[in-house]
Amino acid sequence: MGEEYRLTLAGLQALLDALGARGYHILGPRLRDEAIIYDEVTKLADLPAGWTDRQEAGQYRMERRADNALFGYALGPQAWRRFLQPPRHTLWRARRADPAADDFDILPADTAPPKFAFLGVRACELHAISIQDRILRDNAYADASYTARRAEAFFIAVNCGMAGGTCFCASMGTGPTAQTGYDLALTELLDATRHEFLIRAGSARGAALLAILPHTPANEADRAQEAAILADTAQHMGRTLETNGLKERLQANLEDPHWDEIATRCLSCGNCTMVCPTCFCTTLEDHTNLAGTEAVREQRWDSCFTLDFSYIHGDSVRAGIAARYRHWLTHKLANWVDQFGEMGCVGCGRCLTWCPAAIDITAEAAAIGRATHDQEDQHGNA
Amino acid sequence: MAAHKPRLAVFKFASCDGCQLSLLDCEDEFLALAGAVEIAYFPEASSTMAKGPYDLALVEGSITTAHDAQRILKIRRQSKRLITIGACATAGGIQALRNFADAQEMLASVYASPHYISTLAKSTPIALHVPVDFELPGCPVNKAELLEVLSAFLIGRKPVIGAHSVCMDCKARGTPCVLVQGTPCLGPVTHAGCGAICPAYRRGCYGCFGPMEQPNTASLATVWAKTGATKRDIHRAFRGITAAAPAFAKEGDAHDG
Ligand code: SF4
Ligand code: SF4
Ligand code: SF4
Numbered sequence: 001m002g003e004e005y006r007l008t009l010a011g012l013q014a015l016l017d018a019l020g021a022r023g024y025h026i027l028g029p030r031l032r033d034e035a036i037i038y039d040e041v042t043k044l045a046d047l048p049a050g051w052t053d054r055q056e057a058g059q060y061r062m063e064r065r066a067d068n069a070l071f072g073y074a075l076g077p078q079a080w081r082r083f084l085q086p087p088r089h090t091l092w093r094a095r096r097a098d099p100a101a102d103d104f105d106i107l108p109a110d111t112a113p114p115k116f117a118f119l120g121v122r123a124c125e126l127h128a129i130s131i132q133d134r135i136l137r138d139n140a141y142a143d144a145s146y147t148a149r150r151a152e153a154f155f156i157a158v159n160c161g162m163a164g165g166t167c168f169c170a171s172m173g174t175g176p177t178a179q180t181g182y183d184l185a186l187t188e189l190l191d192a193t194r195h196e197f198l199i200r201a202g203s204a205r206g207a208a209l210l211a212i213l214p215h216t217p218a219n220e221a222d223r224a225q226e227a228a229i230l231a232d233t234a235q236h237m238g239r240t241l242e243t244n245g246l247k248e249r250l251q252a253n254l255e256d257p258h259w260d261e262i263a264t265r266c267l268s269c270g271n272c273t274m275v276c277p278t279c280f281c282t283t284l285e286d287h288t289n290l291a292g293t294e295a296v297r298e299q300r301w302d303s304c305f306t307l308d309f310s311y312i313h314g315d316s317v318r319a320g321i322a323a324r325y326r327h328w329l330t331h332k333l334a335n336w337v338d339q340f341g342e343m344g345c346v347g348c349g350r351c352l353t354w355c356p357a358a359i360d361i362t363a364e365a366a367a368i369g370r371a372t373h374d375q376e377d378q379h380g381n382a
Numbered sequence: 383m384a385a386h387k388p389r390l391a392v393f394k395f396a397s398c399d400g401c402q403l404s405l406l407d408c409e410d411e412f413l414a415l416a417g418a419v420e421i422a423y424f425p426e427a428s429s430t431m432a433k434g435p436y437d438l439a440l441v442e443g444s445i446t447t448a449h450d451a452q453r454i455l456k457i458r459r460q461s462k463r464l465i466t467i468g469a470c471a472t473a474g475g476i477q478a479l480r481n482f483a484d485a486q487e488m489l490a491s492v493y494a495s496p497h498y499i500s501t502l503a504k505s506t507p508i509a510l511h512v513p514v515d516f517e518l519p520g521c522p523v524n525k526a527e528l529l530e531v532l533s534a535f536l537i538g539r540k541p542v543i544g545a546h547s548v549c550m551d552c553k554a555r556g557t558p559c560v561l562v563q564g565t566p567c568l569g570p571v572t573h574a575g576c577g578a579i580c581p582a583y584r585r586g587c588y589g590c591f592g593p594m595e596q597p598n599t600a601s602l603a604t605v606w607a608k609t610g611a612t613k614r615d616i617h618r619a620f621r622g623i624t625a626a627a628p629a630f631a632k633e634g635d636a637h638d639g
Contacts, residue, residue: 033584035558058605060562077558087554267598267605269570270546274553285542288533290414301554306546307595321598356549356561356570356605 004218004226007186007197011214012070013044015156015184018209019117024154027083028119029076034062036076038083041119048073055165055238055349058358068195071120071188074164077354079277080125083116084149085136088300091145091284099292113148119156121182123175124167124346126157128277130181134340135280145299154205157182161190161229165238166349168362172241174346176233178202184210187226198226239349241362247334247343253369254326262364263322265357270303272351272359273328278344281309304328325359333365388437388536390415391423393457395443395450396477396505400522401468402426402442408525415529418536434460438535441514444470444505446477451502451511458512465531466508469521469623473592476521478505478626482634505626516541521590521623524575544574545595548587552578560586566606568619571597571629592624599633613637 007015019026020042028041031048041047047070054061055074065072089109096104121129129150136146157178160167169175178185183206187198198218201207273279283302288295302309305324310317318324336344345361352360392402406412406427415421422432439461445451458464469475480488481504489496508514518531518541527543534541544550548569552559560581561567567586569578573594580587593599603616611619620634 033558034563037556037558058562058608059564060558061564078556082556087556264598265601265604267547267549267570267601268596269549271549271553271559271570274550286539287530287542288537288539290411290418290529290533290536292418292537301550303546303550306544306550308544308546321596354559354562356559356567357601358605 004198004200004223005210005215006218006222007199007213007215009044009195012197014213016042018212019154024115024117026117026119029071031062035060036073038076038078038080044070053164055353057166057352057360058355060353067190069161069188069190071158072161074160074162074167075122075348075350077275077350079275079350080118080121080129081132081277084153085146085280088298089145091297091299094295096293113152115152116149117154117156120158121155122158122160123178124169124348125277126155126178126181127174127346128348131278131342131344132280155182157185159185159187159230160233161188163233163236163238164349166352168237168239168241168347168349170234170237171243172343172345172347177230187229189222189225198222239362241347241365246365247337249369250330250334250365256368258367259322259326262325262359263320265359266321266325267357268305268321268324269356270305271354271356273303273305274301275350275354277348278346329361329364387418387420389422390419390438391434391436391461392426392440393442394426395441395471396446397443397468397470397475399426404522404525404528408529411529415532436461437463439464441466441471441508442468444474444477444507445511446502446505447500448502454508454511463515463535464512465516465518466514467518467523467528469519469590469592471508472517472519473624474505474507474626476623479621480505481626482621518543519573519591520575524577527575546574547594548572548574548576548578550574552581555582557581560584561605564609566609566611566615566619571599571602588622589619589630590623592627593629597629599629603633603637
């Protein structure tokens with residue numbers, strides 16, 4: 001969509017002010033606990049100017065940049081999922097006057113959905129949200145809470161000026177440039193002579209907001225600078241994943257001994273699923289009060305790494321860690337395709353970075369079925 | 383509806399009273415509890431100590447004396463349901479550090495007249511002595527979890543207490559992982575329940591709630607070593623409040639000496 005314009009730092013502040021005036025609760029990157037997390041942002045000074053992240057499998061450190069870039073980091077630990085599908089929320093309550101009574105009243109879960117504006121959404125994250133949309137919204141059993149929060153949300157994408165050490169969106173075709181799903185998209189243009197943004201609208205409401213901001217048309221030099229930045233990012237991915245034939249190879253090698261080797265390292269802690277922007281599993285909890293007069297049903301994030309997750313009729317189907325890791329990886333990279341028509345991984349690299357045991361989905365996916373493949377290759381050559 | 387209120391009893395074995403205090407700490411809810419049950423026996427809170435049988439017994443503390451080993455048998459016989467609360471009752475507690483040493487030698491070094499002290503060589507969890515209906519870990523137990531267990535008992539449902547890692551609660555809370563940022567943390571092998579407090583304050587988990595459902599302690603020890611933790615650090619981490627829980631005891635042993 002939209003044509004490109006130039007937006008100054010003052011223009012970016014004007015954008016925050018305009019969103020605030022329209023009742024949006026703006027969430028964006030902030031430095032906290034030595035990490036980039038998403039929290040309330042109202043002024044440019046809230047943003048992590050001059051900070052970047054160094055990421056490897058199982059490692060994350062903040063470092064100073066040589067410049068004052070506002071979006072000069074790759075990706076923090078939290079996905080936007082935590083706002084669209086909160087880690088825990090109440091679905092409904094039930095109340096009865098007397099614990100002996102059979103009838104009770106159902107009270108709906110409170111509150112209208114908050115009106116969020118997300119600032120600094122990366123291309124991979126937009127893609128992940130579109131995946132969750134398909135599952136949680138565009139589905140015969142739509143999740144009402146997700147759908148309501150999603151409908152209100154305003155997305156300000158930021159194209160990636162650098163790739164992190166664990167990023168592989170280029171392999172997954174999901175980044176580093178935001179293609180769709182945003183209301184406004186920014187590219188940070190920063191050199192010795194200027195600190196500005198290239199901005200384009202991706203929706204009617206984005207265009208309407210852009211129209212009231214101080215902006216000037218972009219020129220060829222601006223566009224060339226943006227293209228160079230994004231090409232450089234695409235070329236410096238920390239990881240790659242060969243997706244050609246991957247689904248078939250994984251599905252054909254469910255008994256590969258490498259799954260057991262992974263299980264010696266995997267902690268079954270569930271961190272990978274908790275940070276993944278496409279993971280959507282939840283469980284329901286019913287609680288009652290001491291008097292037996294109130295009940296509450298809550299929905300909370302669940303993980304396929306727990307034993308409860310596959311507990312059916314007396315036992316857990318995926319009793320060992322190997323079975324659970326295999327379930328997770330084959331779901332993301334193979335079975336998701338059968339289920340939803342695309343892979344469930346956008347190459348954000350969070351599961352690598354935030355795995356305490358430094359287990360790397362790209363390396364493990366490449367290793368599965370390799371022994372068989374090598375043998376077949378040898379047969380082919382003979 | 384039953385004519386009488388369920389009779390609750392709270393018993394103490396070798397422990398610091400902290401878990402019973404979690405119950406007293408329930409304040410507002412404590413009144414609701416007093417309305418829902420007859421508090422028949424709770425010496426920490428009340429001077430009335432009514433005889434059994436009891437509908438529900440909460441047991442704090444570990445078994446460390448021959449006398450206590452007999453006492454728990456009697457309590458079990460008097461209690462329809464028996465729930466153990468806390469690290470001592472579920473894993474032997476900090477006093478189970480004696481299990482890895484010579485208890486007599488320890489006595490001799492602490493007491494002037496060790497022959498007055500009658501104690502067992504090991505501190506053991508209640509479940510090693512009698513069947514237990516539910517074990518709630520923690521040092522101390524989390525009062526919200528304790529209320530959940532009591533509410534579940536009263537209405538006759540299963541308590542909603544997850545046995546997953548502390549990590550899942552850490553992530554739900556939105557805390558960046560301190561282990562990935564370089565601070566050793568026991569969260570990946572530790573039972574959730576505390577609400578992932580320590581990482582929220584930039585400290586590694588100390589393992590107060592004991593082993594999670596399927597702890598891969600050997601892998602975590604390797605991860606710790608990569609952060610620069612020594613063999614002794616790893617040994618001492620697993621020799622904490624739940625040292626005698628089998629998974630932690632084994633990993634502690636593997637890094638001994
Ligand atoms: S792959 Fe890593 S993050 Fe995921 S469960 Fe295993 S150890 Fe935890
Ligand atoms: S599987 Fe890993 S790399 Fe892929 S989207 Fe999830 S967290 Fe990101
Ligand atoms: S800080 Fe500790 S408990 Fe939290 S996610 Fe990291 S390893 Fe797990």
